[in-house]
Amino acid sequence: MADNxxxxxKIILSVLGFLLLIFSGISFYKHRHLEEHVVLGxxxxxxxxxxxxxxxxxxxxxxxxxxxxEGKEPGATLFVMGASHPEEPAGRLAPWIFVENGVMEKxxxxxxxxxxxxxxxxxxxxxxxxxxxxxxTGWGEQKFRMGDRWANPLDQWPDPEVYIHYPSRQNLAYVxxxxxxxxxxxxxxxxxxxxxCYAFMELIRKEKVDIFIDLHExxxxxPVISTIVAHEKGHELAAVVSMVLTDMGEFNMGMEYSPKxxxxxxxxxxxxxxxxxxxxxxxPEPFLDATRGKTTREQLLTGKDEFIVKAGEHGLLFEKIDxxxxxxxxxxxxxTSAVLMxxxxxxxxxxxxxxxxxxxxxxxxxxxxGIGYYLKDPFRANPERVIIE
Amino acid sequence: xxxxxxxxxxxxxxxxxYTAVILIYNLIKTKTWEKEALYIIVLLPFLLRxxxxx
Ligand SMILES: [Zn+2]
Numbered sequence: 001m002a003d004n005x006x007x008x009x010k011i012i013l014s015v016l017g018f019l020l021l022i023f024s025g026i027s028f029y030k031h032r033h034l035e036e037h038v039v040l041g042x043x044x045x046x047x048x049x050x051x052x053x054x055x056x057x058x059x060x061x062x063x064x065x066x067x068x069x070e071g072k073e074p075g076a077t078l079f080v081m082g083a084s085h086p087e088e089p090a091g092r093l094a095p096w097i098f099v100e101n102g103v104m105e106k107x108x109x110x111x112x113x114x115x116x117x118x119x120x121x122x123x124x125x126x127x128x129x130x131x132x133x134x135x136x137t138g139w140g141e142q143k144f145r146m147g148d149r150w151a152n153p154l155d156q157w158p159d160p161e162v163y164i165h166y167p168s169r170q171n172l173a174y175v176x177x178x179x180x181x182x183x184x185x186x187x188x189x190x191x192x193x194x195x196x197c198y199a200f201m202e203l204i205r206k207e208k209v210d211i212f213i214d215l216h217e218x219x220x221x222x223p224v225i226s227t228i229v230a231h232e233k234g235h236e237l238a239a240v241v242s243m244v245l246t247d248m249g250e251f252n253m254g255m256e257y258s259p260k261x262x263x264x265x266x267x268x269x270x271x272x273x274x275x276x277x278x279x280x281x282x283x284p285e286p287f288l289d290a291t292r293g294k295t296t297r298e299q300l301l302t303g304k305d306e307f308i309v310k311a312g313e314h315g316l317l318f319e320k321i322d323x324x325x326x327x328x329x330x331x332x333x334x335x336t337s338a339v340l341m342x343x344x345x346x347x348x349x350x351x352x353x354x355x356x357x358x359x360x361x362x363x364x365x366x367x368x369x370g371i372g373y374y375l376k377d378p379f380r381a382n383p384e385r386v387i388i389e
Numbered sequence: 390x391x392x393x394x395x396x397x398x399x400x401x402x403x404x405x406x407y408t409a410v411i412l413i414y415n416l417i418k419t420k421t422w423e424k425e426a427l428y429i430i431v432l433l434p435f436l437l438r439x440x441x442x443x
Contacts, residue, residue, distance in 0.1 A: 009422055017429035021436055028443040125443065154441050158397045189391065 031131035032121040032152075034145050037378035038065070038096070038113065040385040043103035043359070045070040047387055050112075053206055054199035056188050061118045061155050062196045065387055066203065067099045067111040069357075075107025076210040076346065076353040079203070079276070080339055082112060084181050084266065086119040086147020088217035089133065089300065090283050090328060093144075094335035095215060097374045098360055106347075107355035110207060113389050115200070116180040118155040118192065120147040130297045135328075137372035139380070146300070150178035156192040166190060168263035176264070181214070184269035201273055209276040210353065211237075211346065214266040215335050217285035220308060220317040227254035228338070229280040231271030238279055240345045241338065250363045251334055281338050283331040284319045291316075301328045333366035402439065409435040 040047065048066040051058035082095035095111045102109065114120050123129035123146055134141040153159075156178050163177040164170070166187050176182040178193055186197025204212060211234070218225040230238035235257065242255035258267040258278070270278035286292060286303045293299070293307045303326030312321050340362055343355035361374060378386045409432060416428040437443045 006420065010416070010425055013422070013425050013429055014416070017433065021433055024433070025437060025440065025442045028437065122443065153438075154443075158394065158401055191391075191394070 027131060031123070031145060032154075034132060034143065036144055036389040037142075038067075038387045038389050039100050039376035039378050039381040040067070040387060041069075041100045041102060041359070041376075043069040043101075043109075043357075044099060044385075050196070050199045050203070053202040054188065054195070056195045057192075057199045060192060060195075061121065061152070062116065062192060062199075064112060064114045064117045065389060067113070069098070069102055069104045069109040069111070071104035071107045071109075071356070073106045073354070075104075076350065076355050077108045077110065077207055078339075078343065078346075078355050079110040079207070079209040079212045080112070081115050081200070081212070081214050081266075083117070083120055083147065084115045084214050085149050085179075085216055086114070086116055086145070087123070087129075087149050087288070088215075088285055089144065089146070090217050090285065090331035090335055091215035092120075093135070093328065093371055094332045094339070097332070097336055097366075097371065098339070098357070100376050101374050102360045103358050105356040105358055107343075107353070108207075109355075109357060110203070110209065112200075116147075116151055116193070116196065118151040119149065119178075119180070120145045122148050122152040122154070124148050125153075128295055130295070130300065133297045133300055135301075135372045135375060136370070137375045137377070139377035142372070142375050150175055151180070151193050153178070165264045166194065170261075170263040172264060179264075181216075181266055182264035184264055184266050185273040197269075201270070204270060204274045204276050209274070211342065211355075212266070212270045212274075212276040212278045213339060213342065214270075214278070214280040215339075216280060216282050217288065217331060218282045219288035219290070220284055220286055220319045220321055221289055221291070221311065223318045224256065225282050225284055225319045226252055226334075227256050227282050229256045229258050229265075229267045229282070231258045231267050231278040233271050234277035234279050237277060237342065237345060237349070241341050244345065245338060245341055250337065251330075253334075253338060279342070281335060283334045284321075284326045285331065286321060286326055303327055303331070327367075329367050329370055330363075332371050333361070333363035336360055336366060337363035405435050405439050409439060 046068040051063045082092040134143045163172045183193040183197045185201045186194040228238040242253045245253040267280040287300045347354040412432045
């Protein structure tokens with residue numbers, strides 16, 4: 001009789017465990033396979049794949065789309081990269097607005113929305129992160145995959161004890177072997193992440209990119225925030241962009257030098273291993289702060305968090321925060337404005353190699369109308385102009 | 390290096406499967422409900438990785 005009870009108990013507990021497995025498994029599977037639609041704006045003249053530049057990423061999850069906006073008149077080539085860190089959504093939504101709205105009058109714009117595409121299919125393991133987030137639009141809601149700082153361990157495994165960066169041989173944290181922004185310039189026979197970086201380097205070299213911009217977000221407890229990190233080739237450009245943005249009074253934008261001894265990061269290696277000027281933009285994202293309260297979609301999108309406000313009262317932050325938080329529109333607006341300003345300043349200094357982009361909203365417009373205003377309805381668009389990201 | 394990583398990955402998945410089997414075996418053998426619950430909770434991430442869900 002007692003034995004029977006034990007068996008029944010084991011079965012009940014196992015069924016409960018099995019249900020947990022099923023529900024969590026479905027959630028993880030749906031997240032990894034969530035299809036995001038991109039409606040190509042009239043400015044997009046061609047969509048390529050990353051493997052067009054390096055065969056080694058063909059057939060892998062990181063063979064992302066490359067959106068090319070060829071200008072009506074020739075000029076310089078600017079490459080804007082999103083989702084180097086897919087847990088930083090403003091770094092992905094800002095370039096999304098360029099692809100769906102931007103038109104290049106002069107010069108050429110290359111845009112990537114999922115640089116570490118593998119990292120867009122997973123959230124931090126054991127972190128209880130939301131798998132997705134939705135942006136309200138005039139035609140309904142658009143859902144996006146929330147991602148992680150690192151590539152999905154299902155796509156790249158194992159992690160070493162210590163990650164030795166190639167080619168500098170600098171020792172980095174083991175997990176950063178899956179961090180796209182620690183694997184530059186990559187190598188053709190390396191890990192998936194290194195191959196992905198190598199493919200982007202090939203793109204930069206083959207397309208003769210003049211300026212490369214890597215879009216990020218940072219926690220408020222991290223000193224590199226609300227700033228442009230610039231390779232020495234881009235010091236002058238970044239300094240003027242940061243000065244003009246700050247002087248215009250819309251928002252503060254700092255400028256920092258890319259350290260020469262810090263390897264694997266795009267602002268260092270892209271500049272060192274190609275002719276391009278490499279810049280990295282950081283916006284504030286309270287969701288990334290370790291002292292945050294609830295890890296929810298709401299916190300991700302509003303950037304409101306009383307615990308981080310408290311940390312600020314104790315002087316622990318490198319960026320201000322109040323009860324208004326850091327809404328996603330503000331963070332995306334910072335990025336669109338900063339990219340547009342980079343084009344403007346560059347064009348003033350290089351009139352023979354201009355970059356002129358129209359139809360992309362700046363800081364004030366994004367905040368006034370919301371991001372959703374600039375996202376197009378994929379179900380009412382010409383199906384030939386809709387791409388799965 | 391890629392070949393080495395592939396070999397380690399295969400060994401890793403075999404270890405995950407082996408550990409999952411051991412956990413299930415212990416789950417069947419144990420007599421206390423606390424341990425049963427614990428084995429099930431510990432088993433979940435192993436199965437999620439084995440089935441390549443997370
Ligand atoms: Zn980042």
